Amino acid sequence: MISKTYSPQEIEEKWYDFWIENRFFSSTPHPDKEPYTIVIPPPNVTGVLHMGHMLNNTIQDILVRKARMEGKEACWVPGTDHASIATEAKVVAMLKERGIQKRDLSRDEFLDYCWEWTHKYGGIILQQLRKLGASCDWDRTRFTMEPDLYDSVIDVFIDLYTKGDIYRGHRMVNWDPQARTTVSDEEVNMKEVNQKLVYLRYDLEDNSGSVTIATTRPETIMADVAICVNPTDERYQHLIGKKALIPLIGRAIPIIADEYVEIEFGTGCLKVTPAHDTNDYELGKKHNLPIIDLLAEDGTLNEKAQILVGEDRFVARKKIIKLLTEAGNLVKVEEYRSNVGHSERTDAVIEPRLSEQWFLKMQRLSEPALEHVMNDTIQLIPPKFKNTYRHWMENVRDWNISRQLWWGHRIPAYYLSDGTCIVAKSKREALRKAQHELQLFALTEEDLRQDEDVLDTWFSSWLWPISVFNGIKDPENKDINYYYPTNDLVTAPEILFFWVARMIIAGYEYKGTYPFKNVYLTGIVRDKQGRKMSKSLGNSPDPIELIEKYGADGVRTGMLFSSPAGNDLPFDEKLVEQGRNFCNKVWNAFRLTQGWEVVETTTPNEASLRAIAWFESRINQTLTEVLDLFTKFRISDALNAVYKLIWDDFCAQYLEMVKPEYGSPIDAATYQSTLQFFDTLMRLTHPFMPFITEEIWQNMGQRAEKETICLAPYPQPGAIDHAILADFDILFELVSAIRNLRNTKGISPKTALPLAIRTDSETRYQTLEALIRKLANVSELTFVQEQPEGMSFLVRSDEFFINLSGEIDVDAERETLRKELEYTEGFLLSVSKKLSNERFVQNAKGDVVEKERQKQADAEAKIVTIKEALARLG
RNA sequence: GGGCUCUUAGCUCAGCUGGUUCAGAGCACCUGCCUUACAAGCAGGGGGUCGGGGGUUCGAAUCCCUCAGGGCCCA
Numbered sequence: 001m002i003s004k005t006y007s008p009q010e011i012e013e014k015w016y017d018f019w020i021e022n023r024f025f026s027s028t029p030h031p032d033k034e035p036y037t038i039v040i041p042p043p044n045v046t047g048v049l050h051m052g053h054m055l056n057n058t059i060q061d062i063l064v065r066k067a068r069m070e071g072k073e074a075c076w077v078p079g080t081d082h083a084s085i086a087t088e089a090k091v092v093a094m095l096k097e098r099g100i101q102k103r104d105l106s107r108d109e110f111l112d113y114c115w116e117w118t119h120k121y122g123g124i125i126l127q128q129l130r131k132l133g134a135s136c137d138w139d140r141t142r143f144t145m146e147p148d149l150y151d152s153v154i155d156v157f158i159d160l161y162t163k164g165d166i167y168r169g170h171r172m173v174n175w176d177p178q179a180r181t182t183v184s185d186e187e188v189n190m191k192e193v194n195q196k197l198v199y200l201r202y203d204l205e206d207n208s209g210s211v212t213i214a215t216t217r218p219e220t221i222m223a224d225v226a227i228c229v230n231p232t233d234e235r236y237q238h239l240i241g242k243k244a245l246i247p248l249i250g251r252a253i254p255i256i257a258d259e260y261v262e263i264e265f266g267t268g269c270l271k272v273t274p275a276h277d278t279n280d281y282e283l284g285k286k287h288n289l290p291i292i293d294l295l296a297e298d299g300t301l302n303e304k305a306q307i308l309v310g311e312d313r314f315v316a317r318k319k320i321i322k323l324l325t326e327a328g329n330l331v332k333v334e335e336y337r338s339n340v341g342h343s344e345r346t347d348a349v350i351e352p353r354l355s356e357q358w359f360l361k362m363q364r365l366s367e368p369a370l371e372h373v374m375n376d377t378i379q380l381i382p383p384k385f386k387n388t389y390r391h392w393m394e395n396v397r398d399w400n401i402s403r404q405l406w407w408g409h410r411i412p413a414y415y416l417s418d419g420t421c422i423v424a425k426s427k428r429e430a431l432r433k434a435q436h437e438l439q440l441f442a443l444t445e446e447d448l449r450q451d452e453d454v455l456d457t458w459f460s461s462w463l464w465p466i467s468v469f470n471g472i473k474d475p476e477n478k479d480i481n482y483y484y485p486t487n488d489l490v491t492a493p494e495i496l497f498f499w500v501a502r503m504i505i506a507g508y509e510y511k512g513t514y515p516f517k518n519v520y521l522t523g524i525v526r527d528k529q530g531r532k533m534s535k536s537l538g539n540s541p542d543p544i545e546l547i548e549k550y551g552a553d554g555v556r557t558g559m560l561f562s563s564p565a566g567n568d569l570p571f572d573e574k575l576v577e578q579g580r581n582f583c584n585k586v587w588n589a590f591r592l593t594q595g596w597e598v599v600e601t602t603t604p605n606e607a608s609l610r611a612i613a614w615f616e617s618r619i620n621q622t623l624t625e626v627l628d629l630f631t632k633f634r635i636s637d638a639l640n641a642v643y644k645l646i647w648d649d650f651c652a653q654y655l656e657m658v659k660p661e662y663g664s665p666i667d668a669a670t671y672q673s674t675l676q677f678f679d680t681l682m683r684l685t686h687p688f689m690p691f692i693t694e695e696i697w698q699n700m701g702q703r704a705e706k707e708t709i710c711l712a713p714y715p716q717p718g719a720i721d722h723a724i725l726a727d728f729d730i731l732f733e734l735v736s737a738i739r740n741l742r743n744t745k746g747i748s749p750k751t752a753l754p755l756a757i758r759t760d761s762e763t764r765y766q767t768l769e770a771l772i773r774k775l776a777n778v779s780e781l782t783f784v785q786e787q788p789e790g791m792s793f794l795v796r797s798d799e800f801f802i803n804l805s806g807e808i809d810v811d812a813e814r815e816t817l818r819k820e821l822e823y824t825e826g827f828l829l830s831v832s833k834k835l836s837n838e839r840f841v842q843n844a845k846g847d848v849v850e851k852e853r854q855k856q857a858d859a860e861a862k863i864v865t866i867k868e869a870l871a872r873l874g
Numbered sequence: 875g876g877g878c879u880c881u882u883a884g885c886u887c888a889g890c891u892g893g894u895u896c897a898g899a900g901c902a903c904c905u906g907c908c909u910u911a912c913a914a915g916c917a918g919g920g921g922g923u924c925g926g927g928g929g930u931u932c933g934a935a936u937c938c939c940u941c942a943g944g945g946c947c948c949a
Contacts, residue, residue: 005914190949339949387878388947395948493946530945561900562886568945570886574901581914588912595911637888640899655911662910736918743918749909827895834893839932848893855894 002594006580006587008551012691016130024710025068025135027075029482036067036074037486039465039516040136041499044083045118045143046090049128049543051525051533051559051571052492058556059522059635060490061134065687066630067487068135069714075483076135077468078126079142082118084408084457085179085345091117091407107406114407118145128544133552133690135710142468144460145409152472153409153460154425156510161423165361166401168413168421172278173400175353176343177299177313181404182357184456184498185397188341188350195338199267199331200324202227205243205252211236212331214266216338217276218324219316221246222305223292224253225284226272231257233268247329248320249306256287278352293354297404313351358402358411358453366396368508369501378504381520381633385496392497399502401456408454415449416440422448462502465489465515472510480511489516492524520633523568525559533571546576553689554580560639560688582643583692586685589651590696593674597665606770608670611657613721614728615677618649621725623684623717639688646681653732657771675700680715731768731775734795738776741791741802752779756788758865759798787872794820797861799869814873821866828859 019025029035038060043053060076068074091114092102102110126141142149160166173182195216203210211227227244229236236255243252260283261270274284275293284291294305299313307323308316324330341350370393372378373386380386402411414422414430420438424430427445434440434448466472471480485507491500500519507515525533525540533540546555558579562569604612622645629638658674660666678700686693686709697709742749755778757765762783765772769781790803791813834840835852 002911004912185948384879391877391948497947567887572886572901575886577914578901581912584912584914588915590911592911640888644899651912652916659911739917740919743906746906749907749917823895830895834932837932840893841932843932844893851894 002591004588004591006551006583006692008553008583008691009548011695012131012133012552015691015694016133019135019708019710020138022706022708023139024708025074025076026137026139027073029478030073031482033071033073035483035487036064036072037077037483038064038075038488038490039077039468039486040079041489041491041495042079042081042142042144042461042464043125044086045080045122045125046083046087047080047125049125049132051540051543052522053125053129054132054543054555055525055559055569056490056492056522057129057132057134058559059520060488061132061556061690062560062635062687063488063490065135065690065710066714068710069683069686069712071713073482074135075137075140077140077142078129078134078136078138079140079144079464079468080122080125081144081457081461081464082408084403084405084454085181085183087114087117088405088407089179089345110406118143131544131547131552132556135690140468144457144464144467148470148473149460149463149467150409152463152467152470153455154412155472156463156506157409157412157455157459158423158425160360165365166358167361168356168358170354171357171359171400172281172352172354173357174341174343175297175351175355176346176348177295177297177351178346178348179343179405180297182355182400182402183343183345183350184400184458187344189344190339191342193338193340195336195340196321197266197334197336198321198324199333200247200271201329201331202244202247204239205245208242211239211244211255211269212267213269213271214334215271216336217273217317219301219305219308219313219320220273220276220294221271221320222249222251222307223273223275223294224251224271225274225289225292226253226287227255228258228261228270228272228283229255229268230259230261230263232259233261233263235268247324247327258283258287275354276352281352281354291354295351295353299348299351357400358413358455360399360401360459362396362398362505365505365509366393366501369393369504372508372514373504378514378516379518381518385493385521389496389501393501399456401459402451402453403456404452405454408457409460411451411453411455413451415451416443417447417449458498458502461499462506463510465503465507466510475510484511485514486516488518488520490520490522493521494524496521518633525569525571527571530570541571541573546573550576550580551583551691553583553692557582557639557643557688560636562636582647583689585647585651586689586692586696589646589655590678590700592655592659593671593678593700596660596671598668598671599665600668602665602667604667604670607774608658608667608673610767610771611654612670612673614724615649615654616718617721617725618728619645619677619680619715620717620720622649623715624720626684627717642685642688646685650677650681656775683709683712684715686710686712727764727768730764730795731771734772734800735775737793737795737800738778738802741793745804747804749777752777753802753804754778754780754782756782756784756790756801756803757798758784758787758801761798787869792869792872794862794865794869797858797865799865810873814870817866817870817873821863821870824859824862824866828856828863831856831859 040060041056064074064076094117095102095113122143129136157166174185174188176183197214197216198218199212199214200218200221201210201212213227215221224246229240239255240257242255244255245252260279261268272280272283272289274281274289274291276295292304294301295313296302301308301311301313301316303309308319311319321330342348343350370390373380373389380389412423412425414424414427416434422430422433424433427448427450430448431443431445434443463472465486466480466484469480469483470477471484489500503515507513527533527539531539543555550558555576556579558576559569561575561578622641626638626641629641654677658666658670679697682693682697690710694709697712738753738755747753755772759765765781772778772781784801788801788803790801792799792801794800831852835856841849
């Protein structure tokens, strides 16, 4: 006997192993088949599965499974990226536990630990994806640090450098003093914090007075190189050209004028500190001011500060206020709220810092990437992201691609002792270049020093759709030619610029075409309070535990129930519960059919014949709808349509129609049709719920040894008989009305009732008679012209009577009819008003007017029926 | 401060290029049921002036303006 509830645990592993053993998900180029390709957004190699991954990968799996069933050569490439900062942070923490400091290790030693970490934890997230049912081609698993992908990154760097797109320069960058590396603008989170705005008096060098400036960063005054006022500010005209003395250290700096200074802010006098503020840096360049950098890379003050050397910037800030107070330079302190950048990785306050970095020029590269999104060659879903994308691309800044880290692709630049820089694939290559191009024949490899920095992780993942097929190193290989451009990319909107835009750029630069046709941007999974789910907040359920509790299919559908593209998904375990319940529903429908005794000798009864004809059309109608929703990437809506088809139409209606009497067998023809429908439904549902559909599909008939629903054809819609669908809508209304009557009168569903119908279309009800009897438990069905004894009610314009001995509440019935009449008359009035409005008849489209006329006629007929019924009640 | 976006039932959302008295779905809720597939279920039911105001139109949840509030991105 089959279990009463569906038990996913026993089934999921069995089928996943079966799929893998038979390599159903592995793909090779088949020139005669249409390819369908997705590359996974590579998760951090150090990561574990979170709710965002679940949503994201469920959607990818649905798309790829459907394509596979549609006969396409489906290829979903999995993999991970090396995540420089995140991985280093974890490795550093691991070393700390073992009592080892990163700075005590050589680069190679440290990298050994990184690999150790990667090998230990690197596979976890991919293993977890299997639990979800992900149908990736695991043989193609890639990692951004594996040799071919590593080489691709280096080759691209050299290529872009040779083209003149990569340059080295001093720039103000975002410095994370805790991680001791640069981070990109995108990795800086602005947070509003309370600060102190400190007013400081600088005495003039000529003793003619003083000037007061306001600053939030008093610890940087030792790096001041000027004081700037607005040239139109009358208060300070007399000061321009004079010199002021920096408090505590007494260095003289000029007072200059520039429109940049806001007269209203603070005192209208700005201290200019080019090394420690981006705007000041620009101002300094404009006025040819020197640069004094008083911060070390760990955020402490260096010897250039002269005082407080070695103190952390925040400690120094407190201490210097005390010193300034003692020296009598402190005028006042105000509370001030402003935005301060924090590192996404370490949450340290970002320091604008001047340093030598590598940059990629974005202007030329971004042009095709902007154009082809705007003209929909690449489609963003939902399209509202086009605006955001354009805004970013039109204001794109050069990309700082160097990171002061060790774990990553080391920049292939080699320096001679005089600082000359040679970009080459290897030290040997660099040496050869130096010897030939610079005529330095005496040079040895010992004289070359490789750049210490690695490339930004995104500088490897932007090649992902190409490099996973080795399309950089071997541009004409079979795989890249077949699978590229890929079809769909599914990812989170937060990395639209980090990653998506840059992949598009790389696609056009290296393949001359788009990397993917559609970008589906999922929502962000949030908790009930609207907060983003994150590990640090601890507000996220463990996805694996969820799967164990509800089953992978339940979790997949649960996540999808309320997640239209681009909209956030407020997660609620109730959704997953609903998903599990759905599985159970399907399971029990299967149980029902398995319990039937089938006899070959009898033929289908009238109810079954009608039911089969109806469901045939109904299934085709839904199929058409689902396929259309898929083309619009409305996956959640597609699931909902499938859900309703199975639960409402198949289980609640169809199965009840064909279900034999208790203890009676079912005829073979009806049984076969039902199984056929079930088969179609399972194939339709398989992309959403791969495990349970495979289990049922395998058990509902004889299957060949290596047959799988994964490769069974996806259902295609056939003809829809709209007349029968319309008839059944009336049937359902009628059955509902009778059940409602039973409910309000307290009549058991087991009590059969006689039904009389007064109608102009008897044939319609004649064809439905068997079903009316069965679904509403009607004992006899007659057609009448006059009112018989009993209760009456309306469905559309037809009147129905049920003889309930002695239980008629005439007043209540009259009241119901009166309400119905009132409503219908109101309806008729509004329709008639519309039709008597000449401008409506003139302006509205013909079919709209025609519809209104139909409504008018229907309403009039209905009013007549109601009035007659009322008249009979007296 | 600039740009984008959103506001519809108690909750989460759907309602495309205006056209049924148009206001919908799921969950939640209420009533009655252990009916021989399923209580993770069955049958039935209530619930909203579509954020406020103004405008365009024969007709507005849908288009325009404005106000209020939320979110995201950028400075």
